[in-house]
Amino acid sequence: MADIALQPRTARRQIREATAWDQLKANRNWLGFWFMLPAMAFLILFLAYPLGLGVWISFTDARIGRPGQFHRDRELRVACGTTRSSGCRCSTRCSTPTVASAIKFAIGLYLALLLNENMPFKAMLRALVLIPFIVPTVLSALAFWWIFDLAILDHLVVAEADGIDHRRISISSAMSPGRGSA
């Protein structure tokens, strides 16, 4: 009877070897993966998938509400500009954003380091830098277009000279032929 009284009500569990599942449950990397999964799903669904789909659709003759078909020869001919004497556009579609990203990185890093310095009106300057981000992209693009096309920069930088039309030697003259040439 004494044995029964001393015995615990529930028997202790036998100590067993840790299974692979036990090890996985205690693995911090596995836990980290599940915490990262929502963010990953969001990025794949809303950024990577539309980008891939955009590339694919650009090689097909799809229209809204109608699936397209991939015409390898014709699409590559159009994409590589062999149908027009305008140079290879295959490389353009990758080189332009690549170069733009590199320039954005360089300027952005320099600006970040500059704005991190201690200077008077630091908060105000930081706020000014952020203004273009709260303006819709098209409006800021139009503002840049006006700056280039109306040659505001040229008139500010280059003095008026008699008989010379500055628009002819301006940045805008390089940009303007592009409008409508596509």
Add this chain to the structure above:
Amino acid sequence: MSPSLYEAATLDGATSWQTFRFITYPLLTPIIAVVMTFSVLFTFTDFQLIWAMTRGGPVNATHLMATLSLSARHHRRHSLARARRSRAR
């Protein structure tokens, strides 16, 4: 970033470039990775900025995928219309 790192670098006689190269840049690397990922993605998929400013010009030098796709559609549509007109004649 901890100011003590910059103080130590100054005491060790590091130049401003060395401070940037061996302290600022390594500490910024994780942020740069995230920012560059988003930057590259958004640059490749941009449309409005290019279309409002250059429409892919001059001489198709600033085309991105979206602008090229749209202009290829225009080009194809005009080519088809031209072909139909010439056939009708």
